[in-house]
Amino acid sequence: MVSTTSFKTTKSEEIFAAAQNLMPGGVSSPVRAFKSVGGQPIVFDRVKGAYIWDVDGNKYIDYVGTWGPAICGHAHPEVIEALHQALEKGTSFGAPSVQENILAEMVIDAVPSIEVVRFVNSGTEACMSVLRLMRAFTGRDKIIKFEGCYHGHADMFLVKAGSGVATLGLPDSPGVPKSTTTNTLTAPYNDLEAVKALFDENKDEIAGVILEPVVGNAGFIVPDAGFLEGLREITQDNGSLLVFDEVMTGFRIAYGGAQEKFGITPDLTTLGKVIGGGLPVGAYGGRKDIMSMVAPAGPMYQAGTLSGNPLAMTAGIKTLELLQRPGTYEQLEQITKKLADGLLQVAKETGHDVYGGNISAMFGMFFTGNSVHNYDDAKKSDLNKFARFHRGMLEKGIYLAPSQFEAGFTSLAHTDNDIEQTLAAAKEVLADL
Ligand SMILES: Cc1ncc(COP(=O)(O)O)c(C=O)c1O
Secondary structure (H helix, E strand, O other): OOOOOOOOOHHHHHHHHHHHOOOHHHOOOHHHHOOOOOOOOOOEEEEEEOEEEEOOOOEEEEOOHHHOOOOOOEOOHHHHHHHHHHHHOOOOOOOOOHHHHHHHHHHHHHOOOOOEEEEEOOHHHHHHHHHHHHHHHHOOOEEEEEOOOOOOOOHHHOEOOOHHHHHHOOEOOOOOOHHHHOOEEEEOOOOHHHHHHHHHHOOOOEEEEEEOOOEOEOEOEOOOOOHHHHHHHHHHHOOOEEEEEOOOOEOOOEOOHHHHHHOOOOOEEEEOHHHHOOOOOEEEEEOHHHHOOEOOOOOEOOOOOOOOOHHHHHHHHHHHHHHHOOOHHHHHHHHHHHHHHHHHHHHHHOOOOOEEEEEOOEEEEEOOOOOOOOHHHHHOOOHHHHHHHHHHHHHOOEEOOOOOOOOEEOOOOOOHHHHHHHHHHHHHHHHHO
């Protein structure tokens, strides 16, 4: 039985209290602090398959999957075994290795837009590097991003989403100079007219458009029919580049990512999460003529001490090998659809207005009666209700992302039984909200 009747998190509380004096907010990355749902975060002890154990011994069914990488399940035995063998040869080379070639070939074979790839250490690094490349290749400075899309924490992407502030390009965070973000133009997601207007107002100045082809960072939002096609057309007509940030969707919503799923090929792509199999990896890649700009092949500088690290490459290779096995994406779709449809159903049965769905192993549910096509729609959700739902589920042994504005993730390790337990817990929690 996963859920605990006497839910205690005494050790978590002690460790998290001590962490407050050691790290800003007690964490290494903000969302982990549970600020948007309130209450105490749990401190993990170990993870395996679809499960997490906290330091108090509570067990949870996990739908965060370390924010995406754990698509084969946490600590998959074959990934662990491959890592053991790789460890024996050392932890870092800072020099070429055959593992880089193997993972590069796998990525190039899988992702339609990628002819040449560069490995980095995180999604943030991949996105900031691709932005430099967009500018270097086109000789233009301006870019378009969408409200509610997250492309890591580099200065130029930290532009407030929504309202007049967004269009003025005012930075989202202190410490980001206004001069860094004035070239970052924003539009509402799924709004082709807004994109066209920006191109009209900034003729021959826009290097390209970057987006999450399925949004996961404003909650789970899918592209409307024709949106990705429209962006492909507009960018082509204007001599601009189209960049899919597939850090989240890559190897998750299909082996070849959103570009395979929707049949739209961007010029450049960023990757992360799954391709590192739980170790720190990011990557950017695309058309050979564009990637030839990257040093040392070309003049655009970008480098990294630990980039292409043999451990990270090994975990990535094994993870992709596991994903290539027959039936994996059918299994991910079946299990995730059962969960997403089931959540919507129990929420409606218990009298709540909800909107959501899934694509393959990515899902979401907003507490709103409206359909959600962009960040403004998402912001109409009942955040207080989400917070209470989140806490209730946690206390029943279900670990959901601690924000309404995050997608959920499943893995090959999640079983029908896990989903049924989750839905039973949701029914009880929702009935009490
Ligand atoms: C779409 C997208 N791009 C970029 C990033 C940044 O990746 P990282 O956290 O590895 O720096 C994330 C992280 O969640 C993401 O979801």
